[in-house]
Structures are given as structure tokens and as C-alpha cells.
Amino acid sequence: MSSAEMYRILLKRLKKAESMTGKPLLTYILLKYIIPLVGLVQGKGLKSSLGKLGLDVKTPTDIKILSNDIRMLIENFEGLISSVEKSEPIVWAEWSVTWELIRSFGVQPVCPERAILFGLGVNKNYGIKFLEESEKMGYSNETCSCQKGAIGAYMLGQLPQPALLVASSHPCDSGVSIYQTLQYLTGAPLYVLDTPYWRTESDLKYHAGVFRGLIEFCEDHLGRKFDWDRFTAAIEEMNRANYYLRETCEMGRAVPLPYYIRKLDAMWFSQKESPGTSLATQNAKMIYDKAKKNFDKGKGVAKKEKIRVIWWDVPVGFADISSWMTEQYGAVVIADYIGLHLMDQIDTSSRESILEGVARAHIYHGMTRQCHGPAEFVTAELETLINEYSPDCFMFSRHVGCKHNWAIGKIIRDVCRRTGLPSLFLTTDIFDPRLASRQQIKQEISEFFKAEGLA
């Protein structure tokens, strides 16, 4: 593997995909009528390539959303490759750290945890090599594949040398541990966004100070001035996107469900890696508009909605389980850890208010929100979903890396039992199909639906 080869391979593919999705209506006609006729639906061709991005492509609007997603990735990949070629600094940002602050230094961030997902995007074996490389070095199965993948990708030259590392102290011990390892291996300075356990005003003030510290740290180490105007503009744009996302999630109470969770999951990445861009906002608005239209008409995304699912933890990254559930069983996922957007609007009237808002946003970002504090942060969200979103069942994917989630099995089970909600506790690794394959996961879900009389 040559330096950042993975990003170059994917960039080429993305550009091809962009050329195919650039005219949404034409692509729609191709997908719906032409491609099935020539037998390219399964395994190969455009639909398969698009499917790997994990998005539902059913209407011209879906294709436009996908096209924007592709463009955002292209811009990030081009920025990364250009930074490598020009020896510009690159900042590694842990995946709960949004990029708007780092971008305001005019530098390119990269998310090390995403390397495994991109590796799997090249092909399954390519991504698995990252995991195997870290396992060869001594990392075990019990370690989070996202972080194992980051180490493997770096050792194989697929993650460019960082100038700085920015990590968060939550959601998990794996992150706490792995960033010390990454710092040791790369030799780059590490800044830690220490995330409070509680959410009092004092905690938020402390956390805002931590973000202020990040600005100073980057200024010192990058030798660049922070661009407050650029940052403020990005936050204002993020606010617009977050408004649409939050409003969309509010509509999840409706039966039938007016949105696809996968699109909201994808927005978790867009809001992190392309925050404050007009493309991210456009996508948020299109998702909202489509959901609103459905909502107003009382129409759902499933042809015939039969089962409403709360998917707990992060979705499986190597297989589109939610789309399969919809197609196979008329089951819709109403929420998961990252697809439920609950971000408040950030007050941009002063630098102080911006930092406080950014700190709050970090704490309320999906995954950090559920994992940084006591179990009540998990159960309160779960109970709201149970009481207000009319679920028929609960599925806990239990990503092997999330030991804190594994540690509260009974608490979660008791919430389900008390509310009479059938529950399924899976064992998965979101990016490592070797632990539980797509087929195994599907089989368990199928059996669960049948056993509970849901299908």
C-alpha cells in the first residue's frame, strides 16, 4: 500500500459516482428502469457502489442528497491528498470531535476512526488488513475496531502523518487508551477535549474552557492564527442544518415514520466532517422537506410499516441492516445513537457564547451524549423514545468496544421489561464482520421478529 493510497482509490471512485449522480433525475431513471433490465442490480454496478455508502437511493431527492454527500467526501479527500502532497499540516480529530474549529485554522482534519470504514469501502479485505495489522502488533479482538483500524491504517501508511492529535475523553476507555498509543506511535502532540461526567452549568463552562484551550494549543503548534470570522460563519451554517435535523427527529413520533434513519446517520458524519458547509445544510433541509412532506400526508418511508425499532448503540457500519429490515419486514428504525439529532442552536452573539454553545454541542453530540455520564443519560433518552415514539421493539447492537454499554445490560433490560417492550441484545462489532457477519445479524433479527410475533 502506498501513502494514503486508500483515499486516492476512493477519490477516483467517488468522482465516478459523482458524475453518475450529478443529474439526479437521469440517475433515478437509470436506477429505476434501465439498470434492473440489464441485470446489474446485485453485486456490481452503480446501485452496488452507491449502496456501499450506506444510503437509501429511491428518489431524485435521495440521489441529490447522495450527490452532496459524495461532494463533501471528495472535498475532504482532495484536501487531505493535497495536504500530503504539499506537506501541509494535517490534524487527526477523534470521531466525536467536529471539524469546524480545526478548519478555522485553514488546515485539513482527518478522522482516524473512519479509516476502517473507508478501508472496507475499498474492499472487505483491504479494510480487514488494517485490523489484522494492529492485531499483529498485539491488539486483541476485544478492542474497538474503529481504533484498531486507525492504528493498522497508520502503520500501513494509509493515514498521513499528523501534525496534531485531538481526542475526546469520552465516549469510552478505548478512546482514552488508543489516543495515548497514537501519540506514542506518531510522536505528534495530543490535545484532549476533556468531557465532563455531568451536565451542570459549571461543567459546561469548564468544557467551554477546554475548547478555548484547543484554540490556544492549535495556535501554538500550528503557528497559525485562529480565524474567528470563519468559525462564526461555520457555526451559523451548522445552526441552520441542526435546526432541520432536530425538527426531522421530532417527526419521528409520527406513525408511520416519515424518514430513513440512515440519512440521519449520514448527517452525523456530515455535521462532523463538513460542518458549516452549504452542502451539509442543503442535505439537512432536503431530509427535513422530504420527512415533512411525508408527515403532512401521513405517509411513511416503508411501503407498509409493520414494526418500529429502537436501535441502541451505533449502527452496524459494514452492512445496511436498517434498509434490509425495512425491505424484508416493513421494520423502520426510529432512532439510534447517532441518528437522533438533539443539538441546540448555538448563540453566536459573542465568542464566549459560541464556545459555550460548541461545548454543549459536543456533550449532546450523538454517542458522547449517551456515554459520558451516568446511566440515567441513557435511560432518560430511551424512555423518551419509548413513551413518545411508539416503538414495537428494542435492539441493542452492543458494539464490542463499548464496554460501558455492556456494563448496563440489566438497567436497559429492566427499562424494556417495565415498559413491556420486546428486546434483542446482539453481539456485534460495527466495523468488523469477522465477529458477527451481516448474515448472522440478519438471522438473529429474523428469529427475534418471529419469536416475538412481530413478523
Added chain:
Amino acid sequence: MTTVFDEIGILSAATENSVIAEARKQGKKIIGYFCSYVPEEIITAAGMVPYRMRAVEPHGTSRADAYYSSMNCTFSRSCFDKVLNGDFDFLDGVIFMNNCDHTRRMHDNWRHSGKGPEFIHMLYVPHVITSDGEGKYREGLEKLVRELEKHYNVSITGTALTEAIKLHNKKRALLRRINETRKSPELPVKASEMLRLMLSVTAMPVEHANSLLERFLDALNGRNVSEPGGMRMMLAGGCVEEPEHLEMMESLGAAIVADYICLGSRYADRDVAAEGAPLSSITERYYRHLSCPRMMNDTRRRFDYILDTMKDYRARALVAEKLKFCMLFFGETFLYKEESKKHGYPLLVLEREYGDRTEGQQKTRIQAFIEQLRNFD
């Protein structure tokens, strides 16, 4: 005649030892706590007895497994199993901190189980050492003081804190002196005995602990427990609280002369400054003492401590241990491998379960490691 070594053998083996039971009879409240970031001084100043949580006398994990899972560490599960079994019913309160994903969830599980006591507190400790973080930690300690005062209707005064600091500084100083004796070529104390001592003195009133430590130090005078050909080693890791495990290592020829474990020299790392506002001094000491891998920006200092200690105590090799599923010590032991290559010291990394459920495997590996070291000599 019962020696101090027999005494610590009995004290360390019990969940509720006779000294704690006696303190309770005298009306003292016993406060359990997890981890070295919870200042014992505050509990002592409140007129109560700090009790370091442990899982000695384990019953397995079956009850706790209903709450936890097979993906969680066996220390947390064993300890929580004891909670569910009523072994800790003698506690009047428990103080947690957000040390790791497994133990912090015990704070949730304990409350969810409905097993007493009423006072179950979570102290938030930042994951970095910074000046802002120190302020935040201090805020957490102030909250702990307020809540102890309110719940138990006591007053934790500056004078009481100063007095407690003196007592606990004395305890740490005595422990450091005892540890220093292990530098000698003629080893006066075994690591298994040190662990029994630590288990004893972290589960009794500090005054009693200090008297025990003084007697222990006296008993080391002229004592030599070195075995011929004993291999001087340092032990690093997190939760190691089974003296039998260390005895097994000793029986194979390991002479563990220094350590970096939770219940070891890290506990006595440095004193609380006697001058200044007592809570500020406590904050400074506990926040900045020799960290564990939960602290994300202190890795180099920990590695340097190991290097320096191995040199000071003339340890020939490092044995690093981690419990299965402990991510924090997984990363740390992974980096020990890099460090050992860089600095050229022999290293054995052991992954094990709490309660020595894998003793046979451990034995083989330790034996082979010691043989390897001997072959190199």
C-alpha cells in the same frame, strides 16, 4: 506468638476485618471508595473511616453477570457480586470516581440494585492534568465535602482536614520507608507481604494503620527473605489484590522488589503539602500524584517512573499485568512493549482474570520467563 506478618495475613483476607468491625462498634461510619483519586483525608476529617473497595473473599460473578456482561472485567464483576451478596452491608457510604468504564458503571448498577447504603457519590475527575482541570477537580472535592456534611450532619473543618493530612502523610511516609527497604540486595519483605499490608492499611482507621506500619517497619529490621537466585523484578498494572498470585510468582523464583500498581507504591507516591489551605493542598496532591492510564496527557511521566524505579531498585525485568477487558491497561501494556524494546529491558505481559482463574497458564509463562532471564545471565 502472632507476628505482624500473621496479623496482616488475617486482616487482608477479610472483607470486613476485625479493626473495621471494632471501629463500627465504636460508632464510626465506614465509607467505601474506589481508586486513588478519592482523598482519604476528607473521609477521615469527617470522623469516618476510609475503606478501599476490594473483591477479596470473592464468590464468583454469577449475580453480577446479570447486571454486567462477559465483556466486563472480573474485578468489577467480582466486587459487585459481593455487593449483591450483602458483603458490603457494613458500609455507610460509597464514593466512586469515573476511573474506567467498568467501575463507573458500578455506580449505576449499585444504585439500580437498591442495595444500600443511601450515600453513593460520584466524584468527577478530569482525564487530563491541566490547571483548569485542577480547578474542576477541586470543585468536585468541595461538592463531596458539602454532600458528606449534609448527609451525615457533620462538619469537615479546616482544622480537621489539617489533622487528617498529618495522619495520612505519616502513613504515606511509613509506606515509602518500607518500600525503600526493598532496594537492598537482601530483601526484607516479599511483594505478597507488601500487598497484604496494603490491603490491611487501606481498610482501617488511619491511626491504627500508622501503628501497624510502625510495627511492620520494626519487624523488617535485620530480616532477609531473599531466595537464592531470586530474580529481581518490577510489577506494573492496575488491579492486583490477590497475594496468592504474587506468592505463586515468588515460588517460581521472582523477587518483586518494586511496583506500579493501584495498591502499591503509587498509593504513597507523595505527601499532601502541610502548609496552605488544606483542601487546596489535598487537591494538588491527589490530582497530580503519579497517574494511572486514565490520565491522557501523562503517559511519558508514568513510563519514566517505571524506568527510574527499575533502575533504583535494580529490577532486572518488568512484569506487566492487565485484567481481561481492561482497555486502559491494555493500551498501557501495549506501549510497555515499545518501551521495553527502546530501553532494552525484558518484559512479560500477562493477561488474567481476577481471582487467579487462569493460574496454570500464568505459572507456565512466568516460569518460562524466569528461565529465559537466567539463560541470558
